[in-house]
Amino acid sequence: MNEEALQKTALHDLKSLNKEELRALCLGLGMKKFRSDQIFQWLYQKGAVTFEEMTNLPKDLRQKLSEVAYIRSLTLHQKQTSKDGTTKYLYNLHDGNQVEAVLIPEFFDDGVADRLTVCVSSQVGCVFGCAFCATGKMGFFRNLSPGEIVDQITTINLDALERFGKRITNIVYMGMGEPLHNYQAVMTSTEILTDPLSLDLSPKRITVSTVGLTKQIKQIGDEKRDFNLAISLHAASDDKRDQIMPINDSLNLHALKDALQYYNRLTGKPVTFEYLLFDGFNDNPEDARNLAAITRWLPSKVNIIMYNNVLGVALQRAREDRLNAFMKQLSAQRVRATVRRSRGDDIDAGCGQLAIREGQARGKTIAKA
Numbered sequence: 390m391n392e393e394a395l396q397k398t399a400l401h402d403l404k405s406l407n408k409e410e411l412r413a414l415c416l417g418l419g420m421k422k423f424r425s426d427q428i429f430q431w432l433y434q435k436g437a438v439t440f441e442e443m444t445n446l447p448k449d450l451r452q453k454l455s456e457v458a459y460i461r462s463l464t465l466h467q468k469q470t471s472k473d474g475t476t477k478y479l480y481n482l483h484d485g486n487q488v489e490a491v492l493i494p495e496f497f498d499d500g501v502a503d504r505l506t507v508c509v510s511s512q513v514g515c516v517f518g519c520a521f522c523a524t525g526k527m528g529f530f531r532n533l534s535p536g537e538i539v540d541q542i543t544t545i546n547l548d549a550l551e552r553f554g555k556r557i558t559n560i561v562y563m564g565m566g567e568p569l570h571n572y573q574a575v576m577t578s579t580e581i582l583t584d585p586l587s588l589d590l591s592p593k594r595i596t597v598s599t600v601g602l603t604k605q606i607k608q609i610g611d612e613k614r615d616f617n618l619a620i621s622l623h624a625a626s627d628d629k630r631d632q633i634m635p636i637n638d639s640l641n642l643h644a645l646k647d648a649l650q651y652y653n654r655l656t657g658k659p660v661t662f663e664y665l666l667f668d669g670f671n672d673n674p675e676d677a678r679n680l681a682a683i684t685r686w687l688p689s690k691v692n693i694i695m696y697n698n699v700l701g702v703a704l705q706r707a708r709e710d711r712l713n714a715f716m717k718q719l720s721a722q723r724v725r726a727t728v729r730r731s732r733g734d735d736i737d738a739g740c741g742q743l744a745i746r747e748g749q750a751r752g753k754t755i756a757k758a
């Protein structure tokens with residue numbers, strides 16, 4: 390059945406369901422409980438893209454399933470590998486949209502792969518329009534389904550096995566989109582990824598990053614989610630944050646502090662503050678002092694990230710001497726901070742850039758939602 394025909398049917402997109410919904414669907418078809426586990430395993434552990442592949446399911450059950458549901462998968466459109474091994478994957482979605490994900494390998498001294506981190510997208514585009522972000526310039530197209538999020542990771546996992554002989558080790562939700570703006574699909578995707586019948590990843594290896602959606606941060610606390618939370622801070626005063634992150638107009642640092650302290654009270658977990666260092670903008674001694682004050686809100690650490698310059702964006706990566714001075718200031722304030730060097734400089738680095746370039750090449754309209 391082609392895409393148009395699928396849209397017109399009331400069939401279920403299997404990869405949009407969570408495990409309980411999948412079970413309910415299977416029970417409704419008269420299947421035994423263990424059959425839904427088998428199907429789940431086929432979808433997320435064995436990478437089945439058709440019902441015919443599910444060979445431990447009797448033929449009549451496969452037939453029944455295909456009458457009420459379908460499996461939709463991403464297709465890889467383009468792959469770029471940097472000199473440092475960082476690889477960008479650009480995927481086609483069923484409706485002509487595209488998203489990208491990145492595999493960032495780190496190696497031991499002998500060249501053997503150590504950490505294999507996947508940076509995953511959660512939306513096509515983004516509504517939040519941060520001044521430094523390529524995705525923010527696209528406008529917002531739509532949310533991804535849980536399956537579209539998980540598919541990015543499972544396909545990269547297969548590639549990692551082939552290239553490095555080991556599975557991916559970490560996932561960060563820092564690709565295209567604001568993960569907490571697509572809350573339910575992102576939560577379902579983390580549940581799928583940590584399931585023993587899927588990739589069986591520890592939640593400690595998953596980091597969800599947000600620009601600071603306070604209601605959802607509190608919800609994560611209420612639900613006592615086990616994954617790590619990172620905050621895209623990027624400026625340590627309301628004045629500067631207002632200039633580069635429109636979200637700060639409505640949800641300022643005071644609101645963020647309140648939400649994070651609530652989250653920490655309920656989960657006991659620390660957070661990571663992500664801080665892109667921009668030349669001459671947020672790399673002054675006063676910025677370091679303000680950042681140090683923010684880290685005292687709750688147990689936390691800081692990642693200072695060296696920015697991948699984006700075409701058409703005035704903000705630029707900070708100079709090395711200013712980075713060093715900034716780190717010294719933080720250290721004097723007893724702040725735990727790590728510098729994260731940019732990776733994949735020689736490919737279309739900076740999330741969203743590859744998708745935008747492709748979209749422009751295909752004449753796709755870049756529109757604000």
Ligand code: SF4
Pocket residue numbers: 515516517518519522523524525526564565566567600621
């Ligand atoms: S940084 Fe994140 S929230 Fe801001 S525009 Fe980019 S994708 Fe959206």
